[in-house]
Amino acid sequence: MATLKGTKIIVVGGSCGIGFGVAKAAPESGAEVVISGRSGEKLQAAEKALAGAGRVTGIAADMTDEADVLSLFEKTGAFDHLVATAGTPPPNYAIGETDMDFVRGFIDSKLTGAVMLAKHAVRTLKPGGSMTFTSGINKDRPPVPGGSVVSAVAGSFSYFARALALELAPTRVNVVSPGWVDTQMWDEIVGEAKAGFFAQMAPRLPAGRIATPADVAPAYLYLMQSAFTTGETLHIDGGQRLV
Numbered sequence: 001m002a003t004l005k006g007t008k009i010i011v012v013g014g015s016c017g018i019g020f021g022v023a024k025a026a027p028e029s030g031a032e033v034v035i036s037g038r039s040g041e042k043l044q045a046a047e048k049a050l051a052g053a054g055r056v057t058g059i060a061a062d063m064t065d066e067a068d069v070l071s072l073f074e075k076t077g078a079f080d081h082l083v084a085t086a087g088t089p090p091p092n093y094a095i096g097e098t099d100m101d102f103v104r105g106f107i108d109s110k111l112t113g114a115v116m117l118a119k120h121a122v123r124t125l126k127p128g129g130s131m132t133f134t135s136g137i138n139k140d141r142p143p144v145p146g147g148s149v150v151s152a153v154a155g156s157f158s159y160f161a162r163a164l165a166l167e168l169a170p171t172r173v174n175v176v177s178p179g180w181v182d183t184q185m186w187d188e189i190v191g192e193a194k195a196g197f198f199a200q201m202a203p204r205l206p207a208g209r210i211a212t213p214a215d216v217a218p219a220y221l222y223l224m225q226s227a228f229t230t231g232e233t234l235h236i237d238g239g240q241r242l243v
């Protein structure tokens with residue numbers, strides 16, 4: 001396994017949730033981390049929370065805005081690994097009720113944003129580096145009704161990574177596919193119903209509980225360090241695909 005000691009990692013989506021988990025775990029391996037997200041306030045709060053963890057700096061950028069993405073990479077300079085966890089809550093309309101503006105916004109933030117990150121990362125990503133994107137359990141266990149768009153978008157990441165892994169070789173490109181993780185995204189989706197929802201779902205999972213960001217972060221660390229792994233999708237879902 002390659003070491004993360006002395007490397008620089010950009011975590012787009014690192015101000016909260018799964019990305020914050022990666023930004024917390026990576027410095028323990030000796031990496032310097034740049035976290036990015038749209039909200040300067042969230043970034044400041046994350047920097048403060050990670051103050052004891054090592055070198056963590058926030059740079060505000062919206063990954064749906066090409067000028068912002070360019071500026072993020074210019075400010076960061078040469079770096080070793082890109083991790084993208086950013087995304088907004090998925091649409092959950094039955095297909096006949098689809099709000100096309102919401103769907104376009106979701107695809108923009110999740111898939112087009114990832115393409116834009118890859119487009120501009122290649123200029124300053126050092127040889128031997130990697131990109132890791134994030135898909136999710138909804139491609140394997142789509143909510144019914146209303147899961148078709150999120151399933152299609154999440155599913156597309158495996159193919160994006162496989163093709164990009166060939167195009168950018170020897171740069172490695174991989175995907176983490178998380179199951180349900182207790183993050184702020186769920187507060188946005190189900191609000192106060194979150195605790196009850198999780199209590200109902202947890203016993204149905206082989207792992208017997210909902211994940212925390214700390215459960216998922218090691219998958220990103222592994223993919224950054226595993227010099228022989230590329231074009232791969234790593235499922236960290238507590239066995240959810242089996243039930």
Ligand SMILES: NC(=O)c1ccc[n+]([C@@H]2O[C@H](COP(=O)([O-])OP(=O)(O)OC[C@H]3O[C@@H](n4cnc5c(N)ncnc54)[C@H](OP(=O)(O)O)[C@@H]3O)[C@@H](O)[C@H]2O)c1
Nearest residue numbers: 013015016017018037038039063086087136180181183185
């Ligand atoms: N949580 C789960 O159960 C779960 C399961 C499967 C897959 N996933 C996927 O995992 C990813 C992370 O989810 P999460 O639960 O960690 O979400 P989260 O807690 O809501 O965190 C999302 C992060 O992305 C940033 N972000 C959102 N839109 C952005 C944009 N346009 N440009 C830059 N940064 C942006 C947010 O900061 P700002 O708001 O300040 O921009 C925040 O830092 C998502 O793509 C989600 O689809 C999550």
